[in-house]
Amino acid sequence: MNTKKHKRLSLKERVIIQTLLEENKSKSFIAEKLNRSRSTITREVNKWVSNPNDKYDASLADWLAKDDYLNKRNLDKIGSYSLLRFYVYKRLLKNWSPEQISGRIKIDYPNDPVMTISHEAIYMHIYSHPQASLNKRLIKLLPYQKSRRRKPKARRKKGSKIKDQINIAQRPEHIENRQEIGHWEGDLVIGKAQKSAIGTIVERKSRYTLIISLKNRTTKSVTRAFAKELNRFDNQLTKTMTYDNGTEMADHKWLSKHTNMDIYFANPYASWERGTNENTNGLIRRYLPKKTDFKSIDNSQLKSIQSKLNNRPRKVLGYKTPLEVLEQNSV
Structure with a gap:
């Protein structure tokens, strides 16, 4: 047959390749349909897919192929190895974090030195040319979208301002394994110009989330609002809470006394x-992004978001919802 020579595959052709592969057509059949050589089709598919768990993605393959052609200056590992680049980009498009990608690739390719990458190397690749259109698109896929990476500021070590606190090291070990219901994590999500905040409390086993409207960030306001929400539950569902070192929890003894929870x-x-709490705060930020003035958000809006989170199937829960898991464990 007459085959095309020295002409790059188009997006239209890649879509046909993807469609026919999904129909389990052979590479020879696809080559004939596209009037291409079989080696061209084989090379195209093998370039982007080697893991049996992955599927050929026409749009992503076309995007990466154009990047290969137009941007030869990428000399880092991701830029040098097309299969690695395909693996990383595809999972970024699935909203995986660089840490998740770095950890998972070791499982998918345990004995392939090319298919291994640190999360820091992924960040460096993404931020190598922050003004380029491709990199801008990649930055938007990150959990925290910053136009540039900045070195963290050195923090001065200070003693805690919270008296009589009980460190997490003294928390019973069985709480760590998430086998028992009733152990929560708490935090604040800060609003625009740090002038407003909402409270978040998440149950560790079920991932059931409470989003709490706050008048202000004083310890009295926070602990009273937390107590009001937590006391809606039976005692078997409110056993402990783990908090950060925010001074709004300075009155933790009052909270412990009025909820019967160990803090x-x-x-x-x-x-x-x-x-668990940090990840949940990230989910909440999808609805209430940074610079949101929480004074303009009423309680009904917060409870609507809370309901969406608690009624959404979660992979970590075997696709049950947090509400279902909480109810199953409260019987």
Whole structure:
């Protein structure tokens, strides 16, 4: 057959390739349909897909191919290896974080030195040319979309201003494994110019979330509002809460007394010790982005967002909803 020579595949042709692959057509059949050589089709598919769990994606393949052609200056690992680049970009498009991509690729390609990348290398690749159109698009896929990466400011170590706090190290070990219901994590989400805030409390096992309207960030306002919400539940569902070192929890003894909950405090700058709450705050930010003035958000709007989060299936829960898990464990 007469085949095209020295002409790059078009997006239209890649869409046909994807469609026919999904119909389990052979590469020879696809080549004949497109009037291309079989080696061209084989090379195209193998370039972007080697893991059996991945599927050929026409739009992404076309995007990356154009980037290959137009941007030869990418000399980092992601820029040098097309399969690695396809793997990373495809998961960024799925809203995976660089940390998740770096961790998962080790499982998918355990013995391939090319298919391994640190999360820092992914960030460096994305921010290598922050003004380029491709990089701007990649930055928008990150959990926290900043136009540039800045070195974190050095923090001065200060002693805690919260008296008589109980450190997370003293929290019973069984709480860590999420087998028991009733253990919560708490925090504030700060609004525009740090002049407003809302409270968030998340149950560790079920991921059930409370979003709490606050008049202000004083310890009295926060602890009273938290107590009011938590006391709506049976005692079996409110056993402990782990908080950060925010001074709004200075009156933790009052909260503990009026909810019968033990209050533990995470270590300074150790957000991973309250990872469930941190991740949930990120979900809430999708509805209430940074610079939101929470004084303009009424309680009904907060409860609407709370309901959406608690009635959404979660993969980590076997696609049950947080509300379903909470109710199943409260019987």
